[in-house]
Amino acid sequence: MSKARILIVEDEWIIATNLSSTLEDLGYEVTSVVLSGEDAIKHAEAERPTLVLMDITLRGQMDGVAAADAIKELYDIPVVYLTSNTDEATFERVKDSESFGYIIKPFEKMELKYAIEMAVYKHKMENVVKEKTRQLEELNKNLEIRVKEEIEKGLQKEHLLIHQSKLVSMGEMMVAISHQWRQPLNVIGLLVQDLEEAFEFGEISKKYVTEMTRDSMAQLNLMSKTITDFRDFFKPSGEKSHFSVKAAIQECISLIKLQYENNQIYIDFVAQNVNVGARALSDSPRISEITIFSYPEEYKQVLLNLIINARDAIREKRRRDFFSMGYRGEISISLTDQRDSVVVEVKDNGPGISAGVIDRVFEPYFTTKEDGIGIGLYMSKIIIENHMGGKLYVASSESGAKFTVEIMK
Structure with missing residues (x-):
């Protein structure tokens, strides 16, 4: 020493x-x-x-x-x-x-020497331990800061992805609105053309003006309702609230039904209550009472993502089986009121999901679509499992894919 x-x-x-x-x-x-x-x-x-x-x-x-x-x-x-x-x-x-x-x-002389050497060594080791402890505390402090920073980054990324996913959904809705507006705009166009002809032939009367006003306002009200539905669908809901699951499903369907049917894709919605042991139709009063306490906007966004995914699967089957005849695109949505949870299943009669892909469908930026960006299903899982405490999983067969959303009551 x-x-x-x-x-x-x-x-x-x-x-x-x-x-x-x-x-x-x-x-x-x-x-x-x-x-x-x-x-x-x-x-x-x-x-x-x-x-x-x-x-x-x-x-x-x-x-x-x-x-x-x-x-x-x-x-x-x-x-x-x-x-x-x-x-x-x-x-x-x-x-x-x-x-x-x-x-x-x-x-004794050597007794003194050993006592001094031991004391100096002990003090040195104590200082080493103190320094290591200080370094460990500093490391833990820095680690806590880094973890906090990474969590913040993750949350920011998650919010960005949710926003991006919502923009994609809004794009889909704009396409749906354009389809829903096309028919009332055609009707209004015909009424305007008829007005010009009626004026030329002197057919304009009080009754004619009343009927034209009534028919025109009916079409305008239909277009206005479409805008209201679109606004309410994406209305911000930063806080949890009780909302009807049946109503949420019906809102999704009403926004896209006409567009899908124009493309020969038909949506069937059925609800059932296993608590009473009997099947109930979707307009059953008991089913309409099913509510959950969560985020309605995000829940509807997930449902819309799953319906859009089912539509894309049907389009893919049509592309693969171009020469097949009699194929009818079908999306089946079921709502089940169970004892402890509310379960929604979205099925399609597309080609199904291959075994090599099914384990990756919820990965971020993974997609099998040529024009896809791979965030819809990823964000749906984040929303259901991280934000709403539920479960989102998928199953597949030769008759198509089935996505299941389960939210605890």
């Missing part, structure tokens, strides 16, 4: 002188010899020795134990006691002071 610098605190001068000589013979450097606890503190501050050899009984108002406590607290310098007092009370005080050694006078 390196040469230790030692401060001697001993009020008997002859003993102090002999102790100083012994230490020098052992290869140590004696920084000072002081007689009181007050002087020991002053010299410890000025000289910063490696170790202090401290007599317990000293001159002045401060004894060795009090001086050792102060030196340890202020300067973190280890103290080894030298004393002829071996009574129990003195030993208990020394033990409570967390000293690094206790040598009873008179002592």
Whole structure:
């Protein structure tokens, strides 16, 4: 070990002188010899020795134990006691002071050497442990910060993906609106053309104007309702609320039904209540009472994603079986009121999902569609399982795919 610098605190001068000589013979450097606890503190501050050899009984108002406590607290310098007092009370005080050694006078030269070496080594190891503890605490603190930052990044990414998924859904809805508006716009166009012809032939009468106004307003109200449905479908709902599951499904269907039927894709909605042991139609009053406490907007977004996915599966089957005849695209939606949960299943009669793909359908940015971006099903699973505490899973067969949404009551 390196040469230790030692401060001697001993009020008997002859003993102090002999102790100083012994230490020098052992290869140590004696920084000072002081007689009181007050002087020991002053010299410890000025000289910063490696170790202090401290007599317990000293001159002045401060004894060795009090001086050792102060030196340890202020300067973190280890103290080894030298004393002829071996009574129990003195030993208990020394033990409570967390000293690094206790040598009873008179002592042997090598006994002193071993006590000093052990005290210096023990203090060194304590400092190593303190530093490692400090580094570990700093690492834990930094780790907590990093974890918090990564969680924040993950939440930001998740919100961004939800927003992106919603934009995709809004795009689908805009296409649906264009289909739903085409028919009333055609009717209004025909009425305007008829108005011009009626004027030329003098057929405009009070009855004619009344009927034209009625028919035109009917078409305009239909278009206005479409806009209202679209607005309500994407109305922000930042807080949980009780909402009807049946109504949520019907809202999704009403927005896209006409567009899908124009493309020979038909949606069938059936509801049942297993609690009463009998099948119920979708217009059953009991089924209309099924509510859950969650996020209605996000729930409808998931349903819409699943319906769109079913539509795309049907389109894919038509593309593969281009020459097949009599194929009717069908999407079946079932609502089941179970004892502890509300279950919605969305089935299609598309080609199904292959075994090599089915385990990846919920992965972000994974898609088998040529124009897909692969976030619809991923975000649907995040919404149902992370935000709503439910389950979303998929099954497949030769007759098509089935996605199941389960929300606990």
